[in-house]
Amino acid sequence: MIEAILAIVVAASIYAILARDLLHGVIALSVTSVLSASIFFLASAPDVAITEAAVGAGLSTIIFVWAIRNTERTDRS
Amino acid sequence: MGDTQYGTDGPLVRRGKLLSAATGLAAASLALAVLAPVVMSDVDWPTAARDTIAADGYAATGATNLVSAIYLGYRAFDTLGETIVLLVALAGSVALVASTPGRPDLDRDGGPADSRGPGHTDIINVIAGKLAPIVLLFGTYVMLYGHTSPGGGFQGGVVLASGVIFIAIGRRAGGIGRISPSITAFGPRTLSVIEAIAFATVLALSFPGSGAALAGLIEATGASAGVAAKGVAAVGPIIALNIGIGLKVGSGVALLCVMMLGGDQE
Numbered sequence: 655m656i657e658a659i660l661a662i663v664v665a666a667s668i669y670a671i672l673a674r675d676l677l678h679g680v681i682a683l684s685v686t687s688v689l690s691a692s693i694f695f696l697a698s699a700p701d702v703a704i705t706e707a708a709v710g711a712g713l714s715t716i717i718f719v720w721a722i723r724n725t726e727r728t729d730r731s
Numbered sequence: 732m733g734d735t736q737y738g739t740d741g742p743l744v745r746r747g748k749l750l751s752a753a754t755g756l757a758a759a760s761l762a763l764a765v766l767a768p769v770v771m772s773d774v775d776w777p778t779a780a781r782d783t784i785a786a787d788g789y790a791a792t793g794a795t796n797l798v799s800a801i802y803l804g805y806r807a808f809d810t811l812g813e814t815i816v817l818l819v820a821l822a823g824s825v826a827l828v829a830s831t832p833g834r835p836d837l838d839r840d841g842g843p844a845d846s847r848g849p850g851h852t853d854i855i856n857v858i859a860g861k862l863a864p865i866v867l868l869f870g871t872y873v874m875l876y877g878h879t880s881p882g883g884g885f886q887g888g889v890v891l892a893s894g895v896i897f898i899a900i901g902r903r904a905g906g907i908g909r910i911s912p913s914i915t916a917f918g919p920r921t922l923s924v925i926e927a928i929a930f931a932t933v934l935a936l937s938f939p940g941s942g943a944a945l946a947g948l949i950e951a952t953g954a955s956a957g958v959a960a961k962g963v964a965a966v967g968p969i970i971a972l973n974i975g976i977g978l979k980v981g982s983g984v985a986l987l988c989v990m991m992l993g994g995d996q997e
Contacts, residue, residue, distance in 0.1 A: 713988070
């Protein structure tokens, strides 16, 4: 179960790096955080899971979206 | 990496990509070489610290949640350091956000721009109006019950900040719970005051002996009221630290996000 979730985490991270549309990359990062939080819960670490879910999927995504909103939405390279 | 002055392709860029790939591979193999003998060995993990804390944790700190007992009791100075780091990071970020030149008016990309505020849709109205109080309540619960169930100061504080962000997204122009013409319940000024008071509380509790003083005060108050408060008194400093850290983290992060959403320009 944890291995399957880890495989999805790796796939989402690779997509976050290679995405042309930065908003899609930010959503992929958010997916990574949510899946990491579920892995922490499956590994019997509920405190870390709560923190990772709230910070990674919530605040980090908000800050990234605000940064994209103030700059550009496409990756020029 | 691609859009350099040498164009997006060419020998220099290709060599740069090759170098990046080789460095990444070297870093990964170094990490594997360090971790593999530790993870795959047959030697038992050392259990002295785990057994000590599992045996004495509840008696020494009064907290059933041993994670809270560790980072608020046995290793509370680490937590103080983390709180200070968070304060500095938030101060720097708030300064950066406040100095962003000409923050965009929030209806730039075609949201329904009316006097109701930033980009109101029906989904946002429902989320902000109906879910925000529930999220705030849940954040307070997670913060206060950190000593018996998973949670604590940091976790509850971040959930509280999420609740305040809901309110900041869905506010009417000039809203955020206006109490009087110059005070708003979730505005930047109120949040900074709450953050300062909470951080001062955490600092006051980290002086050597203040935790024991607080426990003695709770016990004496209970004795004068005729209530045996021994068990409650032992965990009093942990609950106080949880509340202080939770309010500090929550209001600090909420302040940063409220400023990003333009809450200080009303």
